[in-house]
Amino acid sequence: MEQVTAFFDSIGALPGIRQLLADRVKENIYLELKTKKDRSTPELDDSDSWQFSRALSGFANSDGGVLVWGVETDKEDRAFKLKPIAAVSDFEARLKKSLLNSVQPFVDGVRMESILEDDGSGSGYLKVLIPRSDKAPHRAMRADREYFRRSTEGFYRLEHFDLEDAFGRRPHPSLAMTIELVPRAGDDPHEDVRFALRNEGRGIARYVGAMCEFSGEVTVAATNPGWNNNTNLNQGRPVVSYADNVGVIHAVPITASIGGVTIKRPAKGTALSLTLRWYCEGMMERTFSGTVTPKE
Numbered sequence: 521m522e523q524v525t526a527f528f529d530s531i532g533a534l535p536g537i538r539q540l541l542a543d544r545v546k547e548n549i550y551l552e553l554k555t556k557k558d559r560s561t562p563e564l565d566d567s568d569s570w571q572f573s574r575a576l577s578g579f580a581n582s583d584g585g586v587l588v589w590g591v592e593t594d595k596e597d598r599a600f601k602l603k604p605i606a607a608v609s610d611f612e613a614r615l616k617k618s619l620l621n622s623v624q625p626f627v628d629g630v631r632m633e634s635i636l637e638d639d640g641s642g643s644g645y646l647k648v649l650i651p652r653s654d655k656a657p658h659r660a661m662r663a664d665r666e667y668f669r670r671s672t673e674g675f676y677r678l679e680h681f682d683l684e685d686a687f688g689r690r691p692h693p694s695l696a697m698t699i700e701l702v703p704r705a706g707d708d709p710h711e712d713v714r715f716a717l718r719n720e721g722r723g724i725a726r727y728v729g730a731m732c733e734f735s736g737e738v739t740v741a742a743t744n745p746g747w748n749n750n751t752n753l754n755q756g757r758p759v760v761s762y763a764d765n766v767g768v769i770h771a772v773p774i775t776a777s778i779g780g781v782t783i784k785r786p787a788k789g790t791a792l793s794l795t796l797r798w799y800c801e802g803m804m805e806r807t808f809s810g811t812v813t814p815k816e
Contacts, residue, residue, distance in 0.1 A: 524550050524584040528631070528649040531588070537635055537645050540591060540599040547597040549672050550585040555592045555603045562610035564618060572615060573622040573662035574675055579650035580627045580658045581678075582670035590645035597674075608634045608644040615646070623658045627651070628694070628720075654694040654721050654803055657683065691771070692802045694721030695728070698775060699796065701812045703789045710741055711788060711814070714780040715762070717769055723802055725769040728778070730798040734758040737785050738792075744779030758783075769800075789814050 527550065530536065540553075547553055552575055557567040564572075572587075579585035590608070594600040605611050612634045619630060629651040636644040657667050657678070667678040700714040713732075719725050731750075734740075738758040740749045750759045760781050769776060785792075791811040799805040 524586060524651070525649065527551070528586045528647060531586075531635075531647050534635055534638060534644075537588075537591070537602065540588070541602060544598045544600075546599075547593060547674070549583070549670055552579075552585060552587045552674075553591040553593050553597075553599055554587060554589050556589060556605050556611070559590070559603055559605045562605065562607040562614060564611075564614050569618060569622070569662040571663075572618065573660040574666075574668050575648070576619075576623045576627050576630070576650055577658045577660035577663065577666075578668035578670045578675040580623070580653040581656045581668060582652065584652040585650055585670055587648040587650060588645065589648070602645075604637050604643040604645060606641075606643045608636065608646055609642065612646050615648070618662075622660070622662055624661055625655050625658060627653055627658060628655070652804070654692040691723035692721050693719050693723045693725035693769070693771065693800055695725055695769065695798060695800055695803060695806070696720050697730070697796065697798050697806070697808065699794075699808075699812050700780075701792050701814045703814050709788055710782050710784050711792075712780060712782050713792070713794075713812075714777065716775045716777045717798070718773065718775040719769045719771045720773070721803070722771055724771060725800040725803070728762075728764045728767070728769060728798070728800045730762040730778070730796065732760050732781075732794055732796045734760075734783065735793040737787070739784045740781055741784050742782040744781065746779055747781055749781075 557565055575587045590603050590605050591599050592601040592603050612632050631649040633647050659667050668675045696718045698716045702712045704710050740758050743749050747760050747762050750761050791813050793811050795809040797805055797807050
């Protein structure tokens with residue numbers, strides 16, 4: 521999945537779209553290039569909905585992938601011609617709205633970004649990141665209600681024996697992480713960073729672990745049970761880790777605290793920058809990199 525995300529990010533702005541054409545990039549197991557049937561309008565017609573539904577199902581049921589709208593391919597499935605979509609930001613909004621009805625169950629973590637032409641017309645291209653799902657198999661509700669997967673030859677419909685295998689697999693956990701930053705009252709210079717997990721999957725989460733790296737001005741003052749201060753092992757970078765090799769998190773919609781750490785920094789009460797990774801048996805590592813605002 522890291523490879524897919526890196527490719528999605530590498531496309532960047534308009535030069536990235538043009539580079540696809542310059543390099544005559546070929547569709548592959550992680551990339552699908554598509555043109556809108558009627559690119560003069562952002563409205564979704566049946567063909568657009570069918571293509572999007574199939575891509576969601578196929579990539580989510582496989583190893584994830586990137587769907588790029590507005591690029592025509594040749595007979596060799598290589599990028600051949602740019603076909604920008606009018607009012608592409610509106611097209612993006614319509615696709616986002618259709619996510620709920622395009623596949624069952626819903627695919628988490630889909631990202632979309634419009635890329636505008638430089639003529640000021642509002643036309644452009646849309647890149648869509650569809651992650652591998654822990655809730656597979658996903659049914660394409662607007663693509664003949666079939667189940668799809670991705671191969672080097674494109675999307676293919678799952679046969680009966682494929683579905684037996686998919687439905688017969690052991691249910692997987694899917695952990696969602698929440699973070700709270702709580703400055704201590706008064707003149708106390710410390711802040712508490714609290715973590716919690718919710719299992720949104722269908723399987724029990726075992727061997728849960730996490731690692732969090734803070735920005736450089738942070739000092740780790742104390743850790744709760746289960747958390748360790750690994751700063752000295754990481755060249756002075758403020759890093760903490762969590763591991764639970766005994767407990768489990770059941771597949772119920774209840775958020776459970778896993779404790780946290782106490783920190784100190786010069787700018788108490790401001791947004792905190794961090795990179796957080798968490799994982800468990802049966803689930804690929806997930807990452808959050810950004811800022812957390814203080815809880816009032």
